[in-house]
Amino acid sequence: MILLAHTNKNRNGDGKVVFGGTSDIVDDVDCAYTLDEISCEQGKKRVLFENIKARGDVDTEAVYSYSTATGQSYEQRLNSIEQINQDTAEKAKQERWLNEWLEKDKPVINAILAALEQGDTLKTNLVNNVHRNYGFSNAQINKVLAEHTGSDYAKGHRWFLLSGHKNAKIYSRLNGIYPPGQARVETCQAVKQGGN
Secondary structure (H helix, E strand, O other): OOOOOOEOOOOOOOOOOOEOOOHHHHHHOOEEEEEEEEEEEOOEEEEEEEEEEEOOOOOOEEEEEEEOOOOOOHHHHHHOOEEOOHHHHHHHHHHHHHHHHHHHHHHHHHHHHHHHHOOOOEHHHHHHHHHHHHOOOHHHHHHHHHHOEOOOHHHOOOEEEEEOHHHOEEEEEOOOOOOHHHHHHHHHHHHHHHHO
């Protein structure tokens, strides 16, 4: 017998779905999984099953994909189900985590990018601008600033850091149009040339 229950609207601290049905369901079954969407693109949805109760040798997690194309029959949709290998599943989970992280920080990221566009690249000026014009706390700005600093756009970095005169911290926007490594080198060179 397969029983279905809902999950809570809010996720836990690790970003995972939380079982929200009556406790009797999990108490009375031998095996329970949560089901979560990890991606939906190009007419395919990927879902993650994570085990929350096991009495026996079962997988701790499994990822499947299926077609979401319109106009297909139930049998066609059922036949489109495929199990995803571990490497692809890990990549999809990382992409979901990255998207959720970026979405959570989006207001502060946009405010920092706007301040960078206005020419406030020195950390002190940058933080003051964002705090004054957008109302975020200094702690919140510094946290987002640190977490999204780096050279790889695909990993959620949105700016990089250079050391200026007397170890001043100078930020510059990371251009996501180019490959991350190339964007970093080109932009760094432009900043260095401008400072000479």
